[in-house]
Amino acid sequence: MTPQQLIGLFVRLLAVWLAVSGVQVIGIGLALDAQQMQEHTLVPYVISTVLFVVALVLWFFPMVVAHKLVPRTHFDNVLRIPAEEVAVVACVVLGLWVFVARALPPLTQYFSVVALLIKNNQPIFSIGDGYFARLVEGLVELAVASLLTFKARAIATYFLVRRSTEEGE
Numbered sequence: 001m002t003p004q005q006l007i008g009l010f011v012r013l014l015a016v017w018l019a020v021s022g023v024q025v026i027g028i029g030l031a032l033d034a035q036q037m038q039e040h041t042l043v044p045y046v047i048s049t050v051l052f053v054v055a056l057v058l059w060f061f062p063m064v065v066a067h068k069l070v071p072r073t074h075f076d077n078v079l080r081i082p083a084e085e086v087a088v089v090a091c092v093v094l095g096l097w098v099f100v101a102r103a104l105p106p107l108t109q110y111f112s113v114v115a116l117l118i119k120n121n122q123p124i125f126s127i128g129d130g131y132f133a134r135l136v137e138g139l140v141e142l143a144v145a146s147l148l149t150f151k152a153r154a155i156a157t158y159f160l161v162r163r164s165t166e167e168g169e
Contacts, residue, residue: 003085007066010093015058017100022051025108043115047108069149087156095148103145106138 029044058065069092070085113131117124148155 003070003089004063004066004072006089007070007092008062010096011058011062011065014096014100015055015062018051018055018058021100021104022048022055025051028112041116041119043112043119047112069152071153084153084156084160087160088152091148091152091155095145095150095152098141098148099145103138103141106134107142110135110138 025044025048029041029048032044033040070088110131113127114124117127
């Protein structure tokens with residue numbers, strides 16, 4: 001397997017995760033509709049639709065994403081991958097996981113609460129400090145995920161060069 005094929009595999013796993021998250025968000029929307037008998041909110045359904053669309057795009061075009069994240073290498077049918085390529089793949093996979101598991105939940109929660117406040121004609125500033133802290137947490141996690149995903153080769157090279165110079169001493 002080439003590094004791109006490994007990334008493609010993980011991109012498809014990300015697509016499955018996003019689809020499952022979309023189903024969960026529909027459940028949240030149904031629960032909100034049941035609680036708010038008078039007014040219905042579309043925000044969970046819009047978020048769910050976005051998650052499903054992104055999941056479909058990632059499912060059908062995983063190699064496009066993989067080639068954008070890791071430049072093309074020569075394909076040969078050997079399972080041996082150089083250490084730098086393994087480190088790059090590991091950084092990208094970790095970045096995708098941080099995005100899905102750590103950045104997406106607090107950001108989705110914050111924007112859902114803000115949308116609910118707007119819908120109920122309440123000032124956004126009435127949101128609690130806990131939600132603002134979740135926004136900051138989500139943005140920091142998004143920055144870490146982006147760094148790991150889009151600067152994977154530089155990070156891998158840094159750690160491999162540093163490790164090889166420490167072993168040489």
